[in-house]
Amino acid sequence: MVDLISGKRELFSNKNAIKQFSDIIGDINSEFEDHLIAINENTNEIQSNYELLSALNSKIDKISEKLEKIELFLQEKADFEVENEELFDVQPLSDREKEIFLVLYCLEESKGSITYTDIARRVALTEDLVANYVKNLVEKGVPILKRYVNGKAHMKLNSHFKTLQAKENILQIEQKTITNLF
Numbered sequence: 001m002v003d004l005i006s007g008k009r010e011l012f013s014n015k016n017a018i019k020q021f022s023d024i025i026g027d028i029n030s031e032f033e034d035h036l037i038a039i040n041e042n043t044n045e046i047q048s049n050y051e052l053l054s055a056l057n058s059k060i061d062k063i064s065e066k067l068e069k070i071e072l073f074l075q076e077k078a079d080f081e082v083e084n085e086e087l088f089d090v091q092p093l094s095d096r097e098k099e100i101f102l103v104l105y106c107l108e109e110s111k112g113s114i115t116y117t118d119i120a121r122r123v124a125l126t127e128d129l130v131a132n133y134v135k136n137l138v139e140k141g142v143p144i145l146k147r148y149v150n151g152k153a154h155m156k157l158n159s160h161f162k163t164l165q166a167k168e169n170i171l172q173i174e175q176k177t178i179t180n181l182f
Helices: 002-078 095-111 116-123 127-139 159-168 175-181
Strands: 144-149 152-157
Touching: 002 144, 095 116, 095 127, 095 152, 095 159, 116 127, 127 144, 152 159
Parallel strands: none
Antiparallel strands: 144 152
16 A cells, blocks of 8 residues: 555656656747747848848948939049159059059950950959959059949040050059060
8 A cells, every 4th residue: 555655646746757857848838939039030030131231232222323424424524634654643553553553455456445344254263353453453543444334434545644654654554464464
């Protein structure tokens, strides 16, 4: 009889332990659900912010393109000649920037105006990288003129700068750079 009572106590004790364990698992599950809800809310907020930033970036790109068109228009309407080579204050270029400049310089001779795609094919880089290098060239003082045709940038060098570069090598491009490229 003592064994029977002892067995019932043990069984009752196991049921209590299982009930306690079940309650703990339920609490943990509830906390996980709360975290999941918070994560989903944060994900939705992040996605909304990303979409907003993408829209803003697109608008900034359009504004930048329009400003470049206005700048090109003003350059064409200004109708002035650069008389003094000192107006070209060009900072030193990296080897890759010199390469991009040379491709632009040479392709312009044969094609007239050049696109990022033309340069990218020649130097085996992406158009985005080429666009970045062209931006660097402009920031360093290389006078590159852009115009947009069907939303695509077409570039050419300022003719006076191109002549000075041919005569005086303003950018200090070494023969080995030219040989390696061509």
